[in-house]
Amino acid sequence: MSDATTAGTTGAAPLARGASQARGRCHCGAVRFVARFPSRFVAHCHCASCRRAHGAAFVTWAGFPSPQVEVTAGAGHLATHESSPATFRRFCRLCGTKLFFESAKWPGETHVALAAFDDPVDRAPQGHAFAAEHVAWLPFELPAP
Numbered sequence: 001m002s003d004a005t006t007a008g009t010t011g012a013a014p015l016a017r018g019a020s021q022a023r024g025r026c027h028c029g030a031v032r033f034v035a036r037f038p039s040r041f042v043a044h045c046h047c048a049s050c051r052r053a054h055g056a057a058f059v060t061w062a063g064f065p066s067p068q069v070e071v072t073a074g075a076g077h078l079a080t081h082e083s084s085p086a087t088f089r090r091f092c093r094l095c096g097t098k099l100f101f102e103s104a105k106w107p108g109e110t111h112v113a114l115a116a117f118d119d120p121v122d123r124a125p126q127g128h129a130f131a132a133e134h135v136a137w138l139p140f141e142l143p144a145p
């Protein structure tokens with residue numbers, strides 16, 4: 001079921017070249033997905049909700065129109081946490097990996113955790129959301145406005 005110990009340890013390569021989609025998966029490999037290009041954005045989010053949900057200093061998201069994101073295996077293992085009203089974070093209930101974010105604030109979009117991809121996506125991160133909220137222990141220069 002899982003090739004987690006043998007594949008993907010290097011993370012996603014910088015940029016897709018000529019590819020039309022990128023594959024990804026949770027840590028245990030039970031949940032697998034593909035996201036078809038073009039993406040709408042890739043950005044780092046420093047908001048307190050993302051930080052706590054992922055246990056991380058920030059979360060890098062790749063945003064896609066929802067119909068372009070397809071769960072290809074393990075859909076039954078996905079669980080949903082409503083982290084704020086009408087905001088849903090979907091994760092693998094077997095290993096806990098947070099994969100997807102959907103919110104009424106961005107209707108029709110699915111934001112995919114960039115770290116979950118095995119393949120490169122179609123753009124580099126473009127910016128920082130909620131940069132002013134970044135944790136004090138992250139070496140970080142506020143981007144120019």
Ligand SMILES: [Zn+2]
Nearest residue numbers: 026028092095
């Ligand atoms: Zn998993």
Ligand SMILES: [Zn+2]
Nearest residue numbers: 045046047050
């Ligand atoms: Zn966030």
